[in-house]
Amino acid sequence: MASAMNFNAMPVFKRSIDSPANSHNENGGAARRKPPTSYDVAKVAGVSQSAVSRAFSQGASISKKTRAAVMEAAGALDYRPNAIARSLIRRRSDIVGLVMADLTNPFYPEVLVKFTEQLQAIGKRVLLFTVPPNHSIDDTLPQVLQYQVGGVVITSATMSSAMAEICQRFNVPVVLFNRSVAVDSVSAVCCDNSSGAKAIVDFFIARGRRRLGFLSGDTDASTNIEREAGFRRRAAEHGIHAIETVAGGFSYEGGYKAALEIMARRPRPDALFAANDVMALGALDALRYQLGLDVPKDVAVIGFDDISAAAWPSYKLTTFRQPIDRMVAETIRVLGEEIEGEDRGGRTIQIAGRLIERGSA
Amino acid sequence: MASAMNFNAMPVFKRSIDSPANSHNENGGAARRKPPTSYDVAKVAGVSQSAVSRAFSQGASISKKTRAAVMEAAGALDYRPNAIARSLIRRRSDIVGLVMADLTNPFYPEVLVKFTEQLQAIGKRVLLFTVPPNHSIDDTLPQVLQYQVGGVVITSATMSSAMAEICQRFNVPVVLFNRSVAVDSVSAVCCDNSSGAKAIVDFFIARGRRRLGFLSGDTDASTNIEREAGFRRRAAEHGIHAIETVAGGFSYEGGYKAALEIMARRPRPDALFAANDVMALGALDALRYQLGLDVPKDVAVIGFDDISAAAWPSYKLTTFRQPIDRMVAETIRVLGEEIEGEDRGGRTIQIAGRLIERGSA
Structure with missing residues (x-):
């Protein structure tokens, strides 16, 4: 041929x-x-x-x-x-490197679909990288830099300042999605986690719940830190200082186990905030099918994300919705500006979400 | 700079x-x-x-x-x-174009993750394309050909023979994942859908169910056609010729509505086979929460795929598991051989799955 x-x-x-x-x-x-x-x-x-x-x-x-x-x-x-x-030849690549650290949480496939659709609609392509278990983003980024990518979006992970510097030297803008900035020069787009957590506390308190529990995700993730801090701060404003906390690692199985553990504490919580939806689903299944509890009568549960399954009748999860469409559009806009050289990075953009009331709280 | x-x-x-x-x-x-x-x-x-x-x-x-x-x-x-x-320069690209038509069905994000991980492990990269609503694969493939891809994998869709010929002329091997061949020259890797459907009929019959119903997916998808044909053929061998059928379009919402519709038929089915898991989940929610039925007592439900949510206690879905890991590995092997010129395509490889018994049937 x-x-x-x-x-x-x-x-x-x-x-x-x-x-x-x-x-x-x-x-x-x-x-x-x-x-x-x-x-x-x-x-x-x-x-x-x-x-x-x-x-x-x-x-x-x-x-x-x-x-x-x-x-x-x-x-x-x-x-x-x-x-x-x-x-x-043009020295302009229409390929965007998308680095994803946690695709087992169903929120991120939803994010991936939005990125691919929105980038494709403006003539850009997605070169996808996943961060394998036991690897860090810093292990993955050098490979991304080998491709002629115009820019990089990193979801659900952050990067070292050393790696941020390398990317800058390589003239490849990086925007973090759903992680706030660990590095001054790198822009980030995320949901307003703190306000979300605040709204959740107010919702519990308004319904007479006082024994609050927190199912945390990865304890070093900025999303988790911001949600927990916002939750504790607002609870303290309501005079509640003792909050039971168990780590569930952002996974269904983690949420399931964490719910069993937190319900063994005394006084037993009557309201649980899970740092993401998939943990909340695991918690609901543990509460109902292993502990035989009535949700929300015995214990109310609220999640964070609003993944598709949250709306399914088996769960009817009350949750704080992250506006994925807007967050993705904003990330693409920020990256585009940095690729064009209109902005040198270092912005943190928070987008407001909203509480979606369903049956679990 | x-x-x-x-x-x-x-x-x-x-x-x-x-x-x-x-x-x-x-x-x-x-x-x-x-x-x-x-x-x-x-x-x-x-x-x-x-x-x-x-x-x-x-x-x-x-x-x-x-x-x-x-x-x-x-x-x-x-x-x-x-x-x-x-x-x-080497005339060898380590980029594989992955074209995905249906990422809202949670089975495909799981497939995407496996492809990305397995390709990455052998030094290949994924350039991801989604087929937008109201577009066909034939609309998307010309773009894929613009990139220096070594090969293309298409999931959950097939292509015209005209487009297959173009890809061949462009010397870009294409392998279909989870669709059997519409075109002689194109290889395909899929689960043994017919045997799966047969196992499901036998399971129902062994438990005394005789009023079988089928919730179909996209009626022109090869997976749907093979599963339905296998289901009907085996039922006929058991002397059952009337099978109620309602289309649910492979989505949660479609499965929900199709379940309501099929249960209004007379005689009312006592066993439902949903052509994929996410439709089965929708059906379970409709049966339990809208119709107030007891699953499996009033009606048994079996799905196909074994997505993560199938195992969650809220669903405990009995389903036919597609061996994703093996199917993805096989697809990558076939594509690799065709890229190397060892094989000119046209193979159809079926991989056996197995029935996973949980609580819904």
Whole structure:
């Protein structure tokens, strides 16, 4: 099969990026076949060059018939459009590195889908990295930097200041999603966790609950720290200083076990705030099916996130909704500004969420 | 800030791919700064060149101290390793395009995580594409072809034979995950849906259930077609020919509504097979909380997939488990062979699953 592009000959490589076909072959070698351009494809398909571009784009205005003609001509000519080569030449990459640390929590697949959809809608692509168990983001970032990414979004994890400096030197902007800043130069977008926790305390207190318990996530995560601090601060304002706390590591299983443990404490809590929804679901199952308790009569439960399953009748979880759509849009906007050089980073943007009342509290 | 690479000068671009630094500057221009190589970084960091490579790889054996020294030297020298440029030159891309059509069904985020982890473990990267609502895979694939992908995996969707031909001409192997082949030249990896459906019928019959109902997914999806055909065939072998069927579109909400509709039919089913788990969860909630029925006493429910939530005590869903790990590993193996040119495609690989008995049937 004839190769679409000869990568040993860099001028050929360069020329393939949609400049009109040159009728001379400077290399002269029979072995070197000049790659076709979009103009060649347009000619064969009997369409304009812009129709060729549109045929390879999503959402572009193009008829099925025209696209089919372009694809057929492209196939016949061995034409291969090359977005990566184009971005190398323009020094602008439309690839965003998305580094995700915790995809077992169903909140993050929902976040991932939003990022992919929103980035794709503006012509960007997602190069996805997960942080394997027992690895840190600092282990993963050097690999991300090897790709021609225009910027990086990190979800559910933070980075060392040393690594932030490296990214800055590499001129790759990084925005943290759902983690507040550990490093001055790095921007972050998150929900207003503190206000969320405050609203949850007020909700419990208004319903006569005084024996508050907290199921914490990863104790060093900024989201957990902010939610716990906000919860304790507001409880103290209501005169409540003793709050039972058990760590559940942000997982369903962790929430299940933490609920069993916290309900063995005395005085037994009558209201539990779980630092995320999937822990709250685990807690609900433990309370109902292992301890035989009535939720919310015996103990009220509130989560944080509003994942899809929170609304399912088996759970009817009262929770504090993170506005994922807006948080993702804001993250993309901030990253875009930093890629364009309009802003040098270091912003923390908090977006307000809201309490969704269902049956569990 | 000095740019790490001068993309207007292709020889410079080429030279940056880790050949030892050339002490002459052929270009001679003051504006053109020669990009540093891994050898330069090694020299400054006082380590071997191989340590520089390892510092940018995940899972490679390297001490924190050595990596820190390399990253510091790389930062100071403005060294930017470039995996994409390397793959362009080698004509081998380590990027796999992953096209996902249905990420709202929680089975697919689980699949995505497995693909990302398993590909990452062998040094490959995932460039993720979602198919937006009202778009077809044929709309999305032309974009995927613009990137220097070594191969493409398509989950939960199939493609036209015209598009399969285009991909072949572009020399980009495509493997379908969880859809059987619509096109001769394209390989596919899926669960043995027919045997799964058969096992489910046998399970119901052995427990005295005779009034079978089927909650179907997307009626044109191969998984749905195979599961329904297997279900009907086996039921017929047991002398059962009338099977109530309502479409639920593979979603939670669809399963919820379909369960209400199917239970209004007469004779009322006493056993429901939902073509995937998330529909089964919706059905369970509808049966229990809207119709007030006892599951499994009044009606037994079995799903297909074994997503995480199936095991949660609120659902205890009996289901047919798809062996995701093995299916993903097999897909990656098949794709790898086709990328290497060892196989020209057209294989369909079915992997056996197994029935997981819980409380719902």
